[in-house]
Amino acid sequence: MISSSSRSVIHDVVEQFVREELSLENAQIAGAVWAMLDAGGKELRPRMTLLAAAAANPAAPPDPVLASYMELIHVATLIHDDVVDNADVRRGKISTNNVHGNRFSVLAGDYLFSWVFKKVTLGYDNPVPTILSSMLSEICNGEVRQLRAAGNLALTRNQYFEIIGKKTAELFASCAEVGAIVALQHTTAASGSVLREHPSVRALRDFGLAFGTAFQIRDDLLDVVASDAALGKPAGSDLRDRKVTLPLIIALEQGDERVRAAAQDLFDPAKAGDNRALIVELIAGLRTSGGIHGAKQVVEHFESEARDALRRLPPSPAASELEALTHTLSEYSS
């Protein structure tokens, strides 16, 4: 039930926020939020928040407001991701009439973060505000590490897992954790720190971490296996941005020298320019060397880790819906 109805509920809450909080003065920020709201997307983060709550405590009423806050935090990170670095500006990728682009995106994201934190501190006791602010600092940590790892062919599998754990999985884990904690608070007076150790909260947090890790690896895989049309952006964008992801790491682990040479060429800052042919060659190499196959196996590993975590919960319709979500992770045709 939640998966079919939550979408409109969440949209209603977000719409109310935009109407009530973003005055005419802030029409620009409202516009940025709308543009970033994952209109055609699956709203996975608020769904996970609601489902984790129902799985942890079926007796608690759903909290679509908390779920919406999780989506808005995600939107704020997307707005900040949108701040292009100078290299991109120099390559002329952004429209010239977007005069206040970067500075405005920074402010819109900051506004959204601070608005959500204000609401969260008003509406939820600890540990929720602390979990969310810790999560945000972990996301930034992961993003900074990713920036520093750009073009680094020596990046190890474990370093990659650490980066995606922070930048992506942490948000899913926090959705599951705060959803579960807030639901449990309806029927227990236990303190926040005790609730964080509750077996269902631990299980749901572990589920979110494994799910989020698989989700990001799948996203990184789609960049090299999907068509431009399916992605809505050119395939191989990560490679073009010198992002080292799991298919490449595995191909390099296999000692594929053709892949290494192509990647070195592509990542050489001195050779900026039209590198479409090099990207096509590199993607072909990822396939023949087993990089793509290996990364798909790793997705399956985290998928089954996510399902193992769910088995630590009492059976419930919500837990079944969470399990159903994991089966979407190994679909690469969308």
Place this chain on the structure above:
Amino acid sequence: MISSSSRSVIHDVVEQFVREELSLENAQIAGAVWAMLDAGGKELRPRMTLLAAAAANPAAPPDPVLASYMELIHVATLIHDDVVDNADVRRGKISTNNVHGNRFSVLAGDYLFSWVFKKVTLGYDNPVPTILSSMLSEICNGEVRQLRAAGNLALTRNQYFEIIGKKTAELFASCAEVGAIVALQHTTAASGSVLREHPSVRALRDFGLAFGTAFQIRDDLLDVVASDAALGKPAGSDLRDRKVTLPLIIALEQGDERVRAAAQDLFDPAKAGDNRALIVELIAGLRTSGGIHGAKQVVEHFESEARDALRRLPPSPAASELEALTHTLSEYSS
């Protein structure tokens, strides 16, 4: 006593933060924080936090950690201010080796905000976390309005006051308010919402608002009255950035057509280029039309409003130190 000793205490706390929280992985963020810490500055915000606390409740021990958080929030806003917009990039103002400049600055600021909020939610009960997140959303609001007002010669005095109230004065007001509330919590069990209405808290918040407003107008004045050397940047930078500040607003209120024509010319986006002569002419016009004199009078008005607010407090050495701070506001020679 506080004004002479707080500086080193605050530096110690900030240094400890950088050592303990920013691992080697985060050397870049640590560097950005250090670069932005107002090394030669007056650390007005933490001083105001400590002095407001002592003025509200002389019996409470000083809280240099809270004062440091206020400085770090200020540093985070400075880091985000540093994100250049595309226009600046196009004019070649940023160094080309600063490849990850914008994106990194965004992440470093986000990290600092979220780290401070995590610490604040762990260490302080409401209303402190709510005051700080509300304040941050107001700052963003003010900054967005300032961006939208760029080059707008119809900007009124009241719209200008609203912008600087949000972008600058709100932070000083919050420093005074949370300093006072936390100090009072040492000797009263009153709830946060009751404490916000405490006469001393109200007086100190009003003081911070008036002080911050005068502070920003003085800053805007310095841009047109100080030398390049004193400012550490070229005089007239605000004019070059199409920022409409009080001296210009007053000159336009006086109906000075020479100023209007020069400003129209300078702010015309089609005429970008070397406009040094135009800026010199415009600054001369601000002087002869009374714009500079008028803005100085407005600073004095807010200075005396700040002092009036202090008179609502019981006399104390800290209140006297706060009053002494207001006398620095009408010095334009530094």
